[in-house]
Amino acid sequence: MRGDGGSGETEGSGRPALADQRGVESVYQPAEDSALLARAVSERVDDGDRTLDVGTGSGFVAATMAEAGADAVGVDVNPLACQQARKRGVTAVRGNLVDPFRDEVFDLVAFNPPYLPTPAEKEWDDWMEHALSGGEDGRRLVDPFLESVGRVLAPDGEALLLVSSLTDPDAVREYARQHGLVGEQIASEKHPYERLVVLRFVRN
Amino acid sequence: MKEDLMDIICCPLDKHDLDLEVEERDDEEILSGQLVCTECGEVFPIEDGIPNLLPPDMRDEAPA
16 A cells, blocks of 8 residues: 555645655655565565566565575666665666666566556656656556566566556556556455555566 | 676667676676667766666656
8 A cells, every 4th residue: 555644745736745645755665565566476486587676666576586586686767776775685777667678588577666646747756756656547657667578578487567456457457468468466455445466467 | 786787788778788898896796887888889887886777868867
């Protein structure tokens, strides 16, 4: 669950800024969504797998991959996130989604994207907003991820994507299908205002 | 970054190979230097052990 609690308010908007709701500063810290994704990841990673954690943030999911025996890399656009992940012992690359990686190199790619639907005028105030906000439909980064992740997956590789019921998982799967990925739900967890699901995609 | 990261990274713009130019390294990894695309010649910095493979137009896009 995201966006709970907090008392700050964005000037003029009459509602709390996402960063204030979160109550932390510039790097997204592990929450229920990260934990659900990490559990799914650790069940699927084998010793020696080459794995990628997209939008690694604090490096939590990448560290879980490494503990499960993977050769794990974390990628993030946020330089502060890259530094935190590196301090945690995670191999960090600053980059956009899977753009800086070669074709067919990963056995598993995980992504806990920003998914909260957010009106356009509220977008992009700071790094925390970037880490939480998924744009008007909550799929600002989900869609480009689905367009590009197939390229970096090994022939038997898989992508695990965390989404919320707020982000319309069926629409996410349909968009993935249009980009050559077959998806199934492999985990789900009910929270007060949303259901979190982990979708698993393989190349069609 | 460890040198074997070169096996999986590429130029984010055209996906071609990168040349590694090391400025500073310790026993385990490269701490600073740059990665240069063998095709388009774009230069990507390595700072504090972290390669910055953002496209140049996203590099300065730092939210306040």
